[in-house]
Amino acid sequence: xxxxxxxxxxxxxxxxxxxxxxxxxxxxxxxxxxxxxxxxxxxxxxxxxxxxxxxxxxxxxxxxxxxxxxxxxxxxxxxxxxxxxxxxxxxxxxxxxxxxxxxxxxxxxxxxxxxxxxxxxxxxxxxxxxxxxxxxxxxxxxxxxxxxxxxxxxxxxxxxxxxxxxxxxxxxxxxxxxxxxxxxxxxxxxxxxxxxxxxxxxxxxxxxxxxxxxxxxxxxxxxxxxxxxxxxxxxxxxxxxxxxxxxxxxxxxxxxxxxxxxxxxxxxxxxxxxxxxxxxxxxxxxxxxxxxxxxxxxxxxxxxxxxxxxxxxxxxxxxxxxxxxxxxxxxxxxxxxxxxxxxxxxxxxxxxxxxxxxxxxxxxxxxxxxxxxxxxxxxxxxxxxxxxxxxxxxxxxxxxxxxxxxxxxxxxxxxxxxxxxxxxxxxxxxxxxxxxxxxxxxxxxxxxxxxxxxxxxxxxxxxxxxxxxxxxxxxxxxxxxxxxxxxxxxxxxxxxxxxxxxxxxxxxxxxxxxxxxxxxxxxxxxxxxx
Amino acid sequence: xxxxxxxxxxxxxxxxxxxxxxxxxxxxxxxxxxxxxxxxxxxxxxxxxxxxxxxxxxxxxxxxxxxxxxxxxxxxxxxxxxxxxxxxxxxxxxxxxxxxxxxxxxxxxxxxxxxxxxxxxxxxxxxxxxxxxxxxxxxxxxxxxxxxxxxxxxxxxxxxxxxxxxxxxxxxxxxxxxxxxxxxxxxxxxxxxxxxxxxxxxxxxxxxxxxxxxxxxxxxxxxxxxxxxxxxxxxxxxxxxxxxxxxxxxxxxxxxxxxxxxxxxxxxxxxxxxxxxxxxxxxxxxxxxxxxxxxxxxxxxx
Numbered sequence: 026x027x028x029x030x031x032x033x034x035x036x037x038x039x040x041x042x043x044x045x046x047x048x049x050x051x052x053x054x055x056x057x058x059x060x061x062x063x064x065x066x067x068x069x070x071x072x073x074x075x076x077x078x079x080x081x082x083x084x085x086x087x088x089x090x091x092x093x094x095x096x097x098x099x100x101x102x103x104x105x106x107x108x109x110x111x112x113x114x115x116x117x118x119x120x121x122x123x124x125x126x127x128x129x130x131x132x133x134x135x136x137x138x139x140x141x142x143x144x145x146x147x148x149x150x151x152x153x154x155x156x157x158x159x160x161x162x163x164x165x166x167x168x169x170x171x172x173x174x175x176x177x178x179x180x181x182x183x184x185x186x187x188x189x190x191x192x193x194x195x196x197x198x199x200x201x202x203x204x205x206x207x208x209x210x211x212x213x214x215x216x217x218x219x220x221x222x223x224x225x226x227x228x229x230x231x232x233x234x235x236x237x238x239x240x241x242x243x244x245x246x247x248x249x250x251x252x253x254x255x256x257x258x259x260x261x262x263x264x265x266x267x268x269x270x271x272x273x274x275x276x277x278x279x280x281x282x283x284x285x286x287x288x289x290x291x292x293x294x295x296x297x298x299x300x301x302x303x304x305x306x307x308x309x310x311x312x313x314x315x316x317x318x319x320x321x322x323x324x325x326x327x328x329x330x331x332x333x334x335x336x337x338x339x340x341x342x343x344x345x346x347x348x349x350x351x352x353x354x355x356x357x358x359x360x361x362x363x364x365x366x367x368x369x370x371x372x373x374x375x376x377x378x379x380x381x382x383x384x385x386x387x388x389x390x391x392x393x394x395x396x397x398x399x400x401x402x403x404x405x406x407x408x409x410x411x412x413x414x415x416x417x418x419x420x421x422x423x424x425x426x427x428x429x430x431x432x433x434x435x436x437x438x439x440x441x442x443x444x445x446x447x448x449x450x451x452x453x454x455x456x457x458x459x460x461x462x463x464x465x466x467x468x469x470x471x472x473x474x475x476x477x478x479x480x481x482x483x484x485x486x487x488x489x490x491x492x493x494x495x496x497x498x499x500x501x502x503x504x505x506x507x508x509x510x511x512x513x514x515x516x517x518x519x520x521x522x523x524x525x526x527x528x529x530x531x532x533x534x535x536x537x538x539x540x541x542x543x544x545x546x547x548x549x550x551x552x553x554x555x
Numbered sequence: 556x557x558x559x560x561x562x563x564x565x566x567x568x569x570x571x572x573x574x575x576x577x578x579x580x581x582x583x584x585x586x587x588x589x590x591x592x593x594x595x596x597x598x599x600x601x602x603x604x605x606x607x608x609x610x611x612x613x614x615x616x617x618x619x620x621x622x623x624x625x626x627x628x629x630x631x632x633x634x635x636x637x638x639x640x641x642x643x644x645x646x647x648x649x650x651x652x653x654x655x656x657x658x659x660x661x662x663x664x665x666x667x668x669x670x671x672x673x674x675x676x677x678x679x680x681x682x683x684x685x686x687x688x689x690x691x692x693x694x695x696x697x698x699x700x701x702x703x704x705x706x707x708x709x710x711x712x713x714x715x716x717x718x719x720x721x722x723x724x725x726x727x728x729x730x731x732x733x734x735x736x737x738x739x740x741x742x743x744x745x746x747x748x749x750x751x752x753x754x755x756x757x758x759x760x761x762x763x764x765x766x767x768x769x770x771x772x773x774x775x776x777x778x779x780x781x782x783x784x785x786x787x788x789x790x791x792x793x794x795x796x797x798x799x800x801x802x803x804x805x806x807x808x809x810x811x812x813x814x815x816x817x818x819x820x821x822x823x824x825x826x827x828x829x830x831x832x833x834x835x836x837x838x839x840x841x842x843x844x845x846x847x848x849x850x851x852x853x854x855x856x857x
Contacts, residue, residue: 037634095665099672107673110659190618190659190669197634200621200660203762204628206789 032214041194048183051115056122063127082124091185093117098189114186129171133164144399148413149387151380163403166237173230177223278437301328304501310359319345321525332495334516335505341522343505347471351391363389364468387417392467396474398454400446406457407442410464432460436490452483472504513537521545597831600651607820611653617645618675620663622760624785625841626681640841645679651824662759664731667691683733684807684854694807694854695822698847703783704797705776714775716800723751727764727773730757734777781843825851
């Protein structure tokens with residue numbers, strides 16, 4: 026025991042810790058930098074880069090670290106690269122860590138909900154903004170545990186540097202054991218030192234996790250998590266306090282409507298709309314996934330202020346049409362004009378890069394609301410609205426906040442401004458999503474089955490918000506929906522898609538009451554039965 | 556010269572420890588100084604330093620496998636230093652030619668690789684000069700080889716060398732040791748005689764080989780007799796030396812094949828040290844068998 030304590034406090038071994046930490050730090054920092062490069066290469070749209078990164082990973086993940094250490098130390102000098110031992114070990118460790126860290130990064134990035142990425146694109150975020158504001162902040166949270174494990178593994182792997190004369194803890198321990206013959210006291214002491222170091226990494230990991238915890242548990246709870254016997258329990262927060270619930274499914278949360286809905290003169294409105302300019306013009310649009318034709322020559326004109334309901338069975342191409350109008354998806358033939366501007370082609374007529382596409386979306390101003398809400402999970406309701414205004418449209422913080430509060434008030438959620446999406450009901454989330462989509466004052470708002478994912482009792486509050494946007498704001502909207510009654514009430518025109526073509530279109534009341542084609546008749550009667 | 560500077564450093568350290576340290580230091584040094592004073596730097600060194608000036612003032616890297624107390628191991632009292640016969644010999648060669656020595660600790664099997672890659676300038680680490688190894692480096696031989704057979708106390712398997720007595724036993728050796736092929740050659744012989752073959756366990760350093768016997772994993776470890784003696788000295792209740800055997804090698808200093816001038820200089824310096832009697836004094840200082848003493852020779856192959 027006395028010997029063990031003697032070796033535990035021996036300066037010679039303690040100095041070895043420093044070398045061990047140097048090698049580990051070089052390995053982790055270098056590995057992180059190379060890992061970021063490898064991950065971006067693998068995620069890039071260029072096949073050559075991805076292939077190169079994959080090849081690197083195969084080689085460096087598939088060969089033992091000890092060989093890589095010896096290679097860097099003993100083989101590189103033959104081609105004139107003679108690194109000092111610690112640096113050689115650090116380089117080898119970094120080269121070995123890089124593929125593992127790259128995979129953690131890639132898993133984190135791919136793990137972020139696709140819908141949120143889509144929503145970011147629809148809001149006109151460039152790939153860079155999307156990465157730094159939406160993907161990275163969420164990915165990093167999920168990657169911390171894996172990074173912690175990787176850091177511990179790198180620290181232990183640094184002991185292999187002992188084979189290339191790096192005077193780290195393990196090499197010092199073995200030399201000391203050889204000269205003193207106190208084999209076990211020394212190895213227990215060095216084992217305990219390693220435990221102390223890896224334990225410190227575990228503590229750092231937990232602190233970072235707690236610090237990044239979006240739910241911001243009380244400080245006491247946060248300390249509790251540091252205890253080894255503490256089990257993580259997901260917090261089951263009530264959506265809201267009892268007094269916040271409304272009997273009429275959230276509609277009462279909304280401020281009172283301005284004009285009375287039933288006073289609208291449909292004939293006069295139709296006449297007025299006919300004289301308006303074209304907001305969206307679709308000509309001969311064709312699109313296919315592999316061999317499956319999704320859109321087969323769609324022609325559609327939507328005038329400013331018009332509300333168009335897209336009806337049709339699932340798979341009829343409704344969502345795809347909306348995504349094309351926002352240019353989230355490309356197409357094979359035909360053209361789409363929004364506000365007179367033809368989408369998707371630069372001045373010279375060549376295809377746009379993802380970054381140019383994003384800028385185009387932001388300039389043209391097409392808002393989009395998704396079936397699954399697709400709110401940014403790490404941002405509060407207010408930030409979901411204000412963030413994109415700042416990042417995409419360059420608003421000041423105060424302007425963006427004012428706009429966000431104003432819109433939240435309009436959708437009846439000003440009291441939930443600081444709530445995270447996961448603490449909101451589906452209806453509330455969709456209302457925030459609508460507010461987010463209209464925040465930059467888009468010229469057209471596309472709504473892709475905005476109530477399909479909602480529980481029946483939450484449908485009304487969302488429909489009410491959309492109804493008011495149509496009537497109070499005169500916003501141009503294209504809504505794909507299965508809500509026939511809503512379509513009849515709000516839409517000026519109904520367009521019925523089937524098998525990628527428009528089978529019938531016309532004033533909402535006419536088409537819904539007296540469909541002409543058999544396809545429309547069959548579809549509408551099937552919908553009415555539901 | 557070298558001895559004096561070491562003593563000066565030692566004195567400074569003790570002086571820093573306070574008046575009692577200084578007093579103690581004086582007593583200790585009075586004890587050491589008497590034999591040390593008899594051994595001044597070899598007189599021929601001045602001429603050598605003039606003849607081979609290329610290494611004067613340089614610092615050369617000596618690759619060692621510091622797991623062999625007596626030859627090269629860290630100083631248990633001050634682990635920042637390496638001590639032993641080979642260490643002293645290297646320092647004296649350096650002093651003779653005017654260079655300083657730093658150390659690089661590597662596994663035994665990596666000694667010559669480290670030299671070949673240029674990560675070290677010289678290897679003085681109780682390595683036997685064999686024809687096979689001489690393909691990787693030039694050797695200046697300086698010591699005869701006596702191997703000891705380390706076994707568990709009482710020699711339960713009655714092993715007395717790398718011979719038929721080892722059939723069926725487990726032998727611990729270091730990767731790259733010359734004893735390894737000798738045990739391997741024994742395998743078919745045992746088989747022919749209808750006996751079980753010996754098994755070979757390969758480790759990284761002496762300490763691991765010795766531990767293998769202490770843990771009951773291996774029955775024997777055949778290596779340099781002084782290493783074996785030191786192991787027995789450290790664990791007198793569990794280990795013993797069965798026998799010492801002569802094997803037809805010499806211990807050598809390895810130098811790069813592409814530096815014949817350096818080889819020549821080291822050889823000349825070593826010869827001076829041998830002639831002056833310093834080499835014998837060093838053997839005695841480290842309690843090694845004086846029979847190991849050997850006039851410097853050369854082993855090179857194309």
